[in-house]
Amino acid sequence: MVVPSADPVAIARDLLRCRSVTPEEGGALAYLHDVLAKAGFAVHRMTFAEPGTAPIENLYARVGDQRPNLVFAGHTDVVPPGDEKAWRHPPFSGAVEDSMLYGRGAVDMKGGIACFVAAALDYLGANGGRPQRGSISLLITGDEESVAVNGTVKLLHWAAERGETLDHCILGEPSNIEVLGDTIKAGRRGSLNGMLIVHGRQGHVAYPDRADNPIRGLVALMAALQAPLDRGSEHFDPSNLEFTSVDVGNPTVNLIPGEARARFNIRYNDRHSQMSLKALIERRAQTAGAGRIRYSFEWPPSNADVFVTRPGPFTDLAIAAIAEVTGRRPKLSTSGGTSDARFIKDYCPVLEFGLVGQTMHAVDERVPTADLVALTAVYRRIIGKYFE
Numbered sequence: 340m341v342v343p344s345a346d347p348v349a350i351a352r353d354l355l356r357c358r359s360v361t362p363e364e365g366g367a368l369a370y371l372h373d374v375l376a377k378a379g380f381a382v383h384r385m386t387f388a389e390p391g392t393a394p395i396e397n398l399y400a401r402v403g404d405q406r407p408n409l410v411f412a413g414h415t416d417v418v419p420p421g422d423e424k425a426w427r428h429p430p431f432s433g434a435v436e437d438s439m440l441y442g443r444g445a446v447d448m449k450g451g452i453a454c455f456v457a458a459a460l461d462y463l464g465a466n467g468g469r470p471q472r473g474s475i476s477l478l479i480t481g482d483e484e485s486v487a488v489n490g491t492v493k494l495l496h497w498a499a500e501r502g503e504t505l506d507h508c509i510l511g512e513p514s515n516i517e518v519l520g521d522t523i524k525a526g527r528r529g530s531l532n533g534m535l536i537v538h539g540r541q542g543h544v545a546y547p548d549r550a551d552n553p554i555r556g557l558v559a560l561m562a563a564l565q566a567p568l569d570r571g572s573e574h575f576d577p578s579n580l581e582f583t584s585v586d587v588g589n590p591t592v593n594l595i596p597g598e599a600r601a602r603f604n605i606r607y608n609d610r611h612s613q614m615s616l617k618a619l620i621e622r623r624a625q626t627a628g629a630g631r632i633r634y635s636f637e638w639p640p641s642n643a644d645v646f647v648t649r650p651g652p653f654t655d656l657a658i659a660a661i662a663e664v665t666g667r668r669p670k671l672s673t674s675g676g677t678s679d680a681r682f683i684k685d686y687c688p689v690l691e692f693g694l695v696g697q698t699m700h701a702v703d704e705r706v707p708t709a710d711l712v713a714l715t716a717v718y719r720r721i722i723g724k725y726f727e
């Protein structure tokens with residue numbers, strides 16, 4: 340088997356030229372399908388749909404049929420470019436200037452995908468077209484940047500149904516803060532949205548004794564809810580509750596409103612579960628309300644629970660590979676927003692390591708071609724060590 344060229348810059352350019360703004364496939368998965376099939380992968384493409392959402396294309400590719408199965412995961416969809424004229428180079432042109440590759444998705448995360456594809460091709464080329472033992476798989480979705488319902492969560496389910504076992508996963512999201520090699524994401528805080536509603540009685544502002552102003556109660560409960568939730572844990576920063584909107588919707592100057600609402604989001608660590616957190620918040624409200632404030636909570640469903648991938652042989656292997664290539668010892672971080680790792684963690688241990696995230700979602704998103712080469716070398720070493 341002749342394995343195709345493993346040049347990460349060329350693969351990244353080809354991917355950046357696909358206009359794959361969620362939910363459009365834009366040719367990105369078709370391109371990967373072609374490259375991976377030529378390299379001997381069994382490639383599966385599937386479209387997932389659900390009422391009220393756009394159908395989305397996904398891809399799963401595997402070479403080898405033994406365990407362990409090392410999985411590289413990612414998404415080819417990108418956020419919109421915004422005003423294209425504000426870009427130094429058109430956002431879907433894959434332009435290179437001064438050893439810098441420009442384009443929407445350069446770091447988040449077509450660049451990362453190009454690097455793990457190139458690393459896998461290079462490994463296969465050096466080993467007669469098959470893993471020495473075990474398997475390499477790619478789990479690629481087109482639905483990460485938007486609602487993420489027809490993507491990784493369904494792809495994982497699909498894979499489990501057909502008996503695929505995933506042993507370890509590297510998710511190629513841009514995990515580094517300043518420089519390639521500074522950070523592995525080994526877990527994420529959970530995210531929980533809530534709505535506090537205080538019920539009062541509407542009336543005339545000149546006769547407050549005949550009314551019950553819910554804004555007074557809302558202010559008291561908000562103060563109680565904003566107290567620290569914990570002091571952090573071994574792997575996490577302190578949890579945080581942030582109010583994001585306070586709503587009364589009252590256009591009338593002489594009217595006491597009947598109801599007031601406040602919306603909030605909690606980013607929480609492994610000292611809590613969603614259940615225990617809701618209980619804690621409701622207990623605090625109960626104490627602050629002291630039987631005088633009438634209130635209720637709404638908790639929209641959340642599929643972003645906290646998780647941590649604890650240090651062990653797999654993290655040691657990744658850290659060693661990164662250190663050997665970059666000369667830096669990455670720290671294991673659990674900061675930042677959620678990612679598809681929240682779904683993958685239910686199937687196997689997952690680490691996030693990719694490019695440097697500084698220009699993600701920004702105008703002139705770009706990546707030094709040297710970073711693409713270095714990240715490919717890191718992934719290549721991870722594969723080599725994993726199958727040693």
Ligand SMILES: [Zn+2]
Nearest residue numbers: 447448483512
């Ligand atoms: Zn991303």
